[in-house]
Amino acid sequence: MEKDGFFKAIVRPTVLGLKPYSSARDEYSGGGDSMIFLDANENPFDNGVNRYPDPHQKSLKEEIARLRGVSPEQILLGNGSDEVLDLLFRVFCEPNKDSVLTLPPTYGMYSVLAGINAIENIEVPLTSDFQPDVPEILESAEAHTKIIFLCSPNNPTGNSLDSDRVIRLLNEFPGLVVIDEAYIDFSDADGYVPLLDTFPNLVVTQTFSKAYGLAGIRLGVCFAAPEIIAFLKRVKPPYNVNELTQQRALKALADPEKIKMEIGKLKAERLALLEGLKEVPFVRSVFPTDANFILARVDDAPLRYRQLINQGIVVRDRSSQMHCENTLRFTVGTPEENTTLLNTLTALDT
DSSP, X not given: OOHHHHHHHHSOHHHHTXXXXXXXXXXXXXXXXTXXXXXXXXXXXXXXXSSOOOTTOHHHHHHHHHHHTOOGGGEEEESHHHHHHHHHHHHHOOTTTOEEEEOSSSOTHHHXXXXXXXXXEEEOOOOTTSOOOHXXXXXXXXXXXXXXXXXXXXXXXXXXXXXXXXHHHHHHOSSEEEEEOTTGGGSSSOOSGXXXXXOXXXXXXXXXXXXXXXXXXXXXXXXXXXXXXXXXXXHSOTTOSOHHHHHHHHHHHTOHHHHHHXXXXXXXXXXXXXXXXXXXXXXXXXXXXXXXXXXXXXXXXXXXXXXXXXXXXXXXXXXXXXXXXXXXXXXXXXXXXXXXXXXXXXXXXX
């Protein structure tokens, strides 16, 4: 199937015929310094945020495109990655008809969004070493399975998915393969954005919440073929990324050395924390990680979680997740926080 035919075949019929909302800033997008704006029913008294933000985030997209080596037409920005993921459901999955496929243990919002959008979620567990079972995935996919969601580096396990398996899915699955790269900046791998021009069914999501330290501004990024981005823009709210978020993200992108320095510190602390956790008597195993967190199996996760809470330290008990019995997830903190964590763990009763 040719590229245009592929997109039309997987997009919901209602979206194919949908005309996106045209905002005042869509109808007039020229220069603004000397213009009198009486078109959008805004408050005219200038306070820095009295005007609607750029609905297409042109300046911000240009900077991200330069950073990731893509064109602005291959980028959609959202109110966090969760909005981007929700838009994918709304564009490509027909409620009460289509399905998606997820690989537990993985990020829980895929399942939640499937439920919200009345989409069946077919679960094919990762293998015991947290890798995709490709033959089982392809066997389990149905005629109406539109999307496979992969998380790499994976949450909550921290490991990167085997690239050969991912490439096979891109080659053999007839729908979209969405790769969630929220933690890619902590990995030594390049990720999958460089393959966008090779695979028209590839969608990559990233975030400013982790490596950029901007969880509070809620900014998610979607990289995909321009055709996919165009369909997503038909259903996104016109002003989904506010002015303060755009300004704060541009400020962060203007100082790449600061981001690089913080990532380097976190990777060094991650290594120190990995080694330290292996010396804790009740830690049974520590899993390899390419993220800014570490998953460790302990003797009694609920007990150790409560003990840490009592000592003023909050971690995450992931024991309810598949293959994650008696595991705790530790986010890599500052050097002082990590030292306190290791000292506290070592002092707990064994």
